[in-house]
Amino acid sequence: MASVDPLSTDLSRLDSPQALRYEDAYRSRWRSIRVMYFTMFLSSVGFTIVITSIWPFLERIDSSADASFLGWVVAAYSLGQMVASPLFGLWSNHRPCREPLVCSIFINVSANLYYAYVYLPPSERKYHMLMARAFVGFGAGNVAVVRSYVAGATSLKERTGAMANMSACQALGFILGPAMQAVLSLIGETGWHLDVMYLQLNMYTSPALLAAFFGVVNMLLVTLVLREHHVDDHGRQIRAINYVSEDDDGDIDQLAVVTSNVLFFVILFIFAVFETISTPLSMDMFAWTRKDAVLYNGVILACIGFESILVFLAVKVISQKIGDRLVLLGGLIVIFCGFFILLPWGNHYPKIQWADIHNSTTPQAMAPISNSTVEPTGCPAEQTWCLYTPAVHLAQYITSDVLIGVGYPACNVMSYTLYSKILGPKPQGVYMGWLTASGSCARTLGPVFVSHTYTLLGPRWAFSLICGMVLAAILLLAFTYRRLIAFSVRHGRIQE
Numbered sequence: 001m002a003s004v005d006p007l008s009t010d011l012s013r014l015d016s017p018q019a020l021r022y023e024d025a026y027r028s029r030w031r032s033i034r035v036m037y038f039t040m041f042l043s044s045v046g047f048t049i050v051i052t053s054i055w056p057f058l059e060r061i062d063s064s065a066d067a068s069f070l071g072w073v074v075a076a077y078s079l080g081q082m083v084a085s086p087l088f089g090l091w092s093n094h095r096p097c098r099e100p101l102v103c104s105i106f107i108n109v110s111a112n113l114y115y116a117y118v119y120l121p122p123s124e125r126k127y128h129m130l131m132a133r134a135f136v137g138f139g140a141g142n143v144a145v146v147r148s149y150v151a152g153a154t155s156l157k158e159r160t161g162a163m164a165n166m167s168a169c170q171a172l173g174f175i176l177g178p179a180m181q182a183v184l185s186l187i188g189e190t191g192w193h194l195d196v197m198y199l200q201l202n203m204y205t206s207p208a209l210l211a212a213f214f215g216v217v218n219m220l221l222v223t224l225v226l227r228e229h230h231v232d233d234h235g236r237q238i239r240a241i242n243y244v245s246e247d248d249d250g251d252i253d254q255l256a257v258v259t260s261n262v263l264f265f266v267i268l269f270i271f272a273v274f275e276t277i278s279t280p281l282s283m284d285m286f287a288w289t290r291k292d293a294v295l296y297n298g299v300i301l302a303c304i305g306f307e308s309i310l311v312f313l314a315v316k317v318i319s320q321k322i323g324d325r326l327v328l329l330g331g332l333i334v335i336f337c338g339f340f341i342l343l344p345w346g347n348h349y350p351k352i353q354w355a356d357i358h359n360s361t362t363p364q365a366m367a368p369i370s371n372s373t374v375e376p377t378g379c380p381a382e383q384t385w386c387l388y389t390p391a392v393h394l395a396q397y398i399t400s401d402v403l404i405g406v407g408y409p410a411c412n413v414m415s416y417t418l419y420s421k422i423l424g425p426k427p428q429g430v431y432m433g434w435l436t437a438s439g440s441c442a443r444t445l446g447p448v449f450v451s452h453t454y455t456l457l458g459p460r461w462a463f464s465l466i467c468g469m470v471l472a473a474i475l476l477l478a479f480t481y482r483r484l485i486a487f488s489v490r491h492g493r494i495q496e
Contacts, residue, residue, distance in 0.1 A: 025229070025237060028227050028229065029153055029227075029229040029231075031225055031227075032149075032153065032225065032226050032227050032228075032229055033149075033150055033153055033154070033162060033229075035221050035222060035225050035226045036146045036149055036150055036166065036226075037165060037166055037169040038169065038218065038221060039101065039105075039142065039146050039218055039221075039222070040143065040146050040166050040169050040170045040173070041169040041170060041172055041173040042173065042211075042214045042215065042217075042218050043140050043142070043143055043146075043170070043173070044169075044170045044171070044172075044173025044174050044177060045173040045176060045177045045180075045211060045214060046108060046112065046136060046139075046140060046177075046211045046214070046215070047077060047136075047140065047177070048173065048174050048177030048178050048181075048275075048301065048305075049177035049178070049180050049181050049207040049208075049210065049211050050115070050181065050204075050207045050208060050211075051074070051177070051178070051181075051275055051301075052178055052181055052182075052278070052279055052293070052294045052297045052298050052301065053181055053185070053203065053204050053207065053294045054070065054073055054074065054129075054133075054279075055067075055070050055279050055280060055290075055293075056204075056279075056290035056291070056293065056294060057129075057204040058070060058073060058126060058129060059290065060189065060204070060290075061118060061119045061125045061126070061129070062124075062125040062126040062129075064126065065126040066455070067280055067451050067454070067455045068451050068452055068455055069126060069451075070276070070280070070447075070451055071276065071447040071448040071449075071450065071451025071452060072130060072447075072448060072451075073126070073129055073130050073133055074133070074272070074275075074276045074443075074447035074451075075272075075443065075444040075445070075446070075447040075448050076130050076131070076133040076134040076137060076444075077133045077134065077136055077137035077140070077443065078137055078272065078439075078440040078441070078442070078443030078444040078446075078447075079134060079137060079440065079444040080133075080134040080135060080136065080137030080138035080139075080140070080141070080440075081137040081138065081140045081141050081143070081436065081437075081440035081443070082137075082436075082437045082440030082441050082443075082444060083138065083141070083437075084104065084137070084138045084139070084140075084141025084142075085141040085143065085144040085432075085433045085434075085436035085437045085440060086144070086430060086433035086434060086437055087141065087433070088100040088104055088141045088142055088144055088145050088429075088433065089144040089145060089148060089429040089430045089431075089432050089433025089434075089436070090429060090430050090433065091145075091429070092144075092145045092148055092149070092429040093148075093429035093430055096228050097145050097148075097149050097226075097228065098222055098223065098226055098228075100142060100145050101142050101145055101146075101222045101226070102219055102222055102223060104138075104139045104140070104141055104142035104145070105139060105142065105215050105218050105219045105222065106139075106215075106219065107135060107138055107139035108135075108136055108138075108139025108140060108211075108212075108215050109139075109212045109215035109216060109219075110135070110139075111132055111133075111134075111135030111136040111138070111139055112132075112136060112208040112209070112211045112212040112215065113208070113209070113212050114128075114131070114132040114135065115129065115132035115133065115136065115205075115208040116199070116205040116208040116209050116212075117198070117199070117205075118132055119200060119205075120198065137440070139215075141433075141436065141440075143436050144429065144432045144433040144435070144436040144437075145429065145432075146166070147163075147166075147416060147420070147428075147432045147435070147436070148428045148429040148431075148432040148433075150162050150163065150166055151163075151420035151423070151428050151432065152229075152230045152231070152428060153229045153230060153231060154231065155231055156421065156486060156488060159417060159420060159421065160316065160319055160320070160324065160417050161316050163413055163416065163417040163420065164312045164313075164315055164316045164319075164413050164417075165312075167308075167312050167409060167412060167413040168308075168309050168312040168313070171305050171308035171309045171312060171409060172305065172309060173305075174301065174304070174305035174308060175301075175302045175305030175306050175308075175309070176302070176305075177207075177301075177305075178297070178298035178299070178300075178301035178302045178305070179298060179299070179302040180207060180210060181203075181207050181294065181298045182294070182295050182298030182299055182302065184203050184206045184207055184210075185203045185291060185294050185295050185298065186203075187201070187202055187203045187206060188202065188203055188291075189202055189203060189204070189291070190202060191203065191205075191206070203291075203294070252422065252423060252424065252487065253422060253483055253490060255480065255483055256422045256480065256483045256484050256485075257419070257422060257423070257431070259476065259477075259480045259483065259484065260415060260416075260418060260419040260422060260435070260484070261419075261434060261435055261438040262438075262473075262476060263328070263411075263415055263473055263476065263477060264415045264416065264419070264435055264438055264439050264442075265438045265439065265441060265442045266442070266469060266470070266472075266473040267332075267335075267408065267411045267412060267415055267439075267442075267473075268412075268438075268439040268440075268442035268443050268446070269442035269443070269445065269446040269449075269469070270335060270339070270408075270446070270466055270469065270470060271404070271408050271412075271446075272442060272443040272446030272447055272450075273446045273447070273449065273450040273462070273466055274404055274408075275301070276446065276447040276450055276451065277450050277451075277454055277459075277462070278297050278300075278301070279293050279294070279297050280451075280454065281392065281397070281454070281459065282296065282297060282397065283377070284350055284378065284379040284380070284383070284386065285350050285379070285391050285392045285394075285397070286394060286397075287350075287351045287377040287378045288377065289375050289377055290375065300398075300401055303401075303405075304401055304402075304404070304405035305405075307402070307405040307406065308405055308408070308409035311405075311406055311409040311410055312409055312413060315327055315409070315410055315413055315414070319414065319417075324414045324417055324418050324421075324484075325414075325418065325477070325481060325484055327410055327414045328410070328411055328414040328415060328418065328477065329474065329477055329478075330407075330410065331406075331407040331408070331409075331410030331411035331414065332407065332411055332470060332473055332474050332477065333407070333474065334403050334404075334406050334407030334410070335403070335404055335407035335408060335411065335470055336467060336470040336471060336474070337403050337407075338399075338400045338401075338402075338403030338404040338407060339400065339404075339463050339466045339467050339470065340463075340467050341396055341399050341400050341403065342392060342396055342397070342400040342459070342463050343459070343460060343463050343464065343467075344389055344390040344391065344392050344458075344459050344460050345390055346390050346391075346393070347390065348390060348391050348393070349386075349387075349388075349389070349390060349391055350378060350379040350386055350389075350391040351377070351378035351379065352378055352379055352380075352381050352386060352387070353376045353377065353378040353379060353380045353381060383455060383458070385456075385457060385458030385460075386458075389458045389459065389460055392459055416432075416435060418484055419431075419432075419435055420432075421485075421486035421487065421488075422484065422485070422486065422487060423487060424486070424487025424488060425487070450462055453465065
């Protein structure tokens with residue numbers, strides 16, 4: 001987009017005290033934005049630091065939990081976030097954003113401590129884990145406040161770069177979360193017992209405790225460093241939280257708003273499917289133990305996060321040359337290829353978890369491994385599709401990881417960058433709340449969908465349905481392509 005920056009013209013006429021005040025405000029504004037980057041980073045860490053260990057931890061503390069319940073546990077985080085996002089967004093529209101941020105981070109810290117103690121109740125421990133993850137997600141509803149603040153504190157020219165930086169921080173959390181979990185897995189399942197605190201410090205509880213510590217650091221930064229800053233599309237300072245400038249005249253394209261929410265839903269849905277199913281899929285297809293699955297998937301997800309940072313850096317450059325919409329379209333196509341490659345094929349079948357499957361004309365008899373001290377590995381025979389569905393090869397799994405690691409970050413940053421531009425200079429807290437809620441809804445339904453579909457029908461059906469959903473999103477983007485433009489461009493204030 002090309003426009004004359006009135007701010008640079010005005011500065012040439014400012015005397016020294018005025019210029020100094022502007023420089024102070026500029027530095028304060030970007031310090032505050034960087035605090036928001038850190039908040040987004042910690043939100044990502046808080047989710048990913050336990051994601052690869054939830055399933056083995058759930059199996060360990062409650063033997064009645066199955067893969068279907070895992071979907072609800074993973075989805076609980078997003079359900080909590082979906083409920084909280086519009087509320088925190090509305091709060092930030094009318095009050096300083098420090099208030100909802102501190103409140104949400106405190107909830108997040110408390111919920112992580114709850115998660116670290118879910119083994120204490122004598123029964124129904126799986127439901128305590130479910131509630132803990134729901135409250136962690138409720139605290140993560142501050143993502144709407146973060147996005148709204150960054151959108152309101154940047155000019156139209158600055159916004160793509162700022163959103164990409166924020167996504168890069170989110171990806172860095174995506175790297176370090178699984179990496180920290182992988183390192184902490186070296187503590188082992190037994191770990192140490194701290195009798196004074198009634199705490200079992202092991203590979204499952206230590207990540208949640210570390211996330212709680214990071215939350216305390218985040219609260220201090222928000223309280224001591226963050227200041228309120230609001231600018232219009234040209235970068236001119238707006239003092240009031242709910243100030244409405246003359247540039248706000250004009251209506252928002254509601255079709256573009258709805259389309260952006262739908263696309264964001266699809267993007268978050270398919271990635272929630274991927275991160276939920278990675279541990280069960282790898283344990284079933286590659287006969288990994290619980291500890292191996294946590295370690296290896298932690299390393300893989302960390303590598304994907306590093307790849308995502310490179311993608312975010314590239315997106316900042318590429319979007320300036322070809323536009324945000326084309327980057328979004330290209331990302332969806334790459335994601336489609338990633339899930340298509342993941343479809344099972346060939347005549348190699350997964351190892352069955354139970355031994356002694358006899359070939360005969362009668363129904364197959366399955367006897368469990370007699371040595372109860374050995375952890376059974378492979379595809380559980382209770383999942384009947386294991387007996388006739390080809391295995392997903394490790395090369396397929398890695399290739400799919402690489403492609404999704406390219407497509408998802410590109411789609412993620414472009415979807416809410418476009419959304420913030422479509423909304424324009426109006427207060428965006430509630431709108432960003434709805435966008436975050438749509439993403440949280442996707443992260444709620446995605447794990448439930450894939451855990452049930454995968455358990456009952458297997459990877460072939462699960463990933464085929466995901467391919468169809470991505471294809472539908474590509475068609476929707478193509479049909480509404482001309483409507484997904486910035487508010488200022490739509491009203492003729494800036495040339496595209």
